[in-house]
Amino acid sequence: MSGMEDAEIERVLREYDVFQAAKAGLLIPCQEIVDRLGVGVLHQYDREGHTPLHWAALGGHSHVVRFFIECRAPVDMSARNELGAQPIHWAASGGHVPVVDLLLEAGAAIDATDNKGCSPLITASQYARTNLTGYLLGRGARYQLVDREGDNALHWAAFKGNAEMCRLLIYSGFNPKQRDNFGQTPLHLGALSGNLNCVKVLVEQEVELEAVDFNGNSPKKLAEGRKHWETVRYLERSAARNIQKSVIPIFDLQSVIFGPPGRRKxxxxxxxxxxxxxxxxxxxxxxxxxxxxxxxxxxxxxxxxxxxxxxxxxxxxxxxxxxxLPRNTEEYSDKIKAVARYDKWEDGEENPLSRLCHTCRCVKPLRAKHCKIINRCIKRFDxxxxxxxxxxxxxxxxxxxxxxxxxxxxxxxxxxxxxxxxxxxxxxxxxxxxxxxxxxxxxxxxxxxxxxxxxxxxxxxxxxxxxxxxxxxxxxxxxxxxxxxxxxxxxxxxxxxxxxxxxxxxxxxxxxxxxx
Known part of the structure; x- marks a missing residue:
């Protein structure tokens, strides 16, 4: 290609910026740019190392993503930067189920990893995208995958303090006792986050409370270092219950008077x-x-x-x-199983994941919401x-x-x-x-x-x-x-x-x- 042709393409690109159009979700400008410059423009990278499909996926613009796919835009191009994420990773970070569904149908790998070893499932857990996590698990994403530091989706959910995500992942088969490259279990990372509900979910799985990582830190010690005193008290009470296995329960006067950790009166x-x-x-x-x-x-x-x-x-x-609302309902299990068979993400119908509570494992009726304080779903929650x-x-x-x-x-x-x-x-x-x-x-x-x-x-x-x-x-x-x-x-x-x-x-x- 001659230098004059290169200059002409650069001039047209400046006049018609496909990256900005994709970022804004503007379908008609994107169509005009492809008509003028050809589908090769979809193979271009911006100064940050991203393709137009990256930006459309990040914004959740499914109509633009569909157009790019119809133009044979590659769905597995990694970004030219340190992270090396693919469009599916960007869609996962935004929790855009319809976009992820389009990319998978177009041939994107459900377990594709970036340069840090993160799959779309791990990325979804990092950004607390619970609905997308349920979708990926329903589509068969491998939960054995870990990133470069040995952390899987459950480790990240615990580190981010997402109790609902933790319960969904454990329900789907994740091992709450698995250690990463630093010897830390999800409980270590949950203690670092200071989210008491998250710690409770992990303790319910009978994990080892006094387990130490390679630096000799227990979950309680990590919580103390971050001054998460409610978490510290809860771990102390849980450890005391494990030590005393008698029929007579431990009488905790402080909890009787002031309420249990997380529900102080x-x-x-x-x-x-x-x-x-x-x-x-x-x-x-x-x-x-x-x-x-x-x-x-x-x-x-x-x-x-x-x-x-x-x-x-x-x-x-x-x-x-x-x-x-009742927990562990059959309707919840049926909805989870139906995700893999659902194919109407863009038809305006109700998302089958939208009303699921993965903490209570129930389907929330209209106007219900999960209360993080009492850790239950409430009918017409105020x-x-x-x-x-x-x-x-x-x-x-x-x-x-x-x-x-x-x-x-x-x-x-x-x-x-x-x-x-x-x-x-x-x-x-x-x-x-x-x-x-x-x-x-x-x-x-x-x-x-x-x-x-x-x-x-x-x-x-x-x-x-x-x-x-x-x-x-x-x-x-x-x-x-x-x-x-x-x-x-x-x-x-x-x-x-x-x-x-x-x-x-x-x-x-x-x-x-x-x-x-």
Whole structure:
């Protein structure tokens, strides 16, 4: 090829940048560039050593990837850089199942490795792409593969602190006791991450808790070095249970009082301490002698009615099952097995992996979510409330609302009777001012919570949906804009919220796919 022809190609490439078009997912510009320059342009590398197919795969632009494949673009070209990743690795890093499916159908190797020995499965675990991991396992990816340092997908999932990924990989046959080139098991790496749920998943597999790596470090020692104290306490308790094999269980007073590691009740105890040791003594010993029952009967009645409702609903919210879904369901196993036979990744149908919870091994119904605090999937999950020590879901949402409402009424009533006490005595009381200041802090926190909970009840939304609505396809219309299919009007929504009417989860939307 002459120098003039080379210059002409460089000029056209500058004018029509195929790499930028592929990166942006612009199909028509990509088609025009290929028409002008020929399919050879798809064999070119940019300054960073990547092909156009790399960029299209990274962005998850399946329509562009399909066009490149139809133009006979090579699907197994490694990047010309230190990592040497193929397009399938880039698609795996983004968790783009349709793109990976297209590349595999076009001949890409499911176990292709980059220069660090990472396969697409290992790459997916590094980037916490659980759905893609399930897909690759269903398509037959080899789980025996390790990278240059001897780490497999389970090692990486543990290091990244991904409990759900760890459970999926163990369920699929990964060995939780396997060591890497440094003598570290997944538990060592999980302890480094400090993710308690991840460590719990690994400890459940009866791995050796005191195993040391080639540097003499145990999982507990590594957790101590990173100051992951909850993980340290959990490993200590687990080791103590392994030592004491008697019928009598170990009595852990600290866990009974303050809760087990990862589910501490410190916030709830703080609130109870404020009520029992500050608010009530102040009321009985300082306020009631001045603001008497005879002089202010309504204010005192409201105060005690609010306290009664508060305690009843706090206890009910704490003790009521929020809507925990069953574990280890047959439906989950059927969905996992069906992945290898599924061939409609681009047809707009619901992804068979999208509603799977690999931690609970169940298929989540619409509006359900896995709570990382109690480590269970919750029906119509709202949020986890540290003040009541429980998650809020379909079965205890109304108790929680009454708890919040009564708390707010009690706080404002306390403000009023404390003010009346100082007004009646015609002097300032610094203790009462201090109590009012504490009360004001709680009022500042509870008021927006009450407003938000009321709004969600009226609109038939959950806090999780309100905050993360962009993640859920069932909260979008055909134009991709927010749309609430559960809103049947304030009256009907409140009936449903307080369990006076059946829920409306069965509503069918144009695209019911749920993004986990």
């Amino acid at each position: 410190t916030t709830m105890h703080f609130m109870l301490g404020i009520l029992i040791f500050l608010a009530y003594p102040t009321y009985f010993l300082r306020i009631l002698p001045t603001v008497t029952l005879e002089g202010f009967p309504l204010a005192n009645l409201i105060f005690w009615c609010a306290n009664f409702v508060l305690w009843v609903n706090m206890i009910r919210t704490h003790n009521t099952d929020p809507g925990v 949020h986890h409330c540290a003040y009541v020590g429980n998650s809020i879901g379909y079965h205890n949402q109304h108790h929680f609302y009454l708890f919040v409402a009564s708390t707010l009424v009690m706080l404002w009533t306390f403000h009023y009777i404390a003010y009346q006490t100082q007004h009646q005595e015609a002097k300032q009381d610094w203790w009462l001012l201090f109590c009012q200041m504490i009360c004001g802090v709680f009022t500042f926190l509870v008021t927006p919570l009450f407003i938000g909970t009321t709004y969600n009840a009226v609109k038939n939304l959950t806090t999780n949906e309100q905050v993360n609505f962009r993640r859920y396809e069932y909260l979008k219309n055909s134009m991709g804009q927010f749309s609430n299919p559960f809103d049947r009007g304030a009256k009907e929504n409140l009936k449903e919220f307080f369990h006076l009417k059946r829920s409306v989860e069965e509503v069918t939307t144009q695209n019911p796919a749920m993004s986990v």
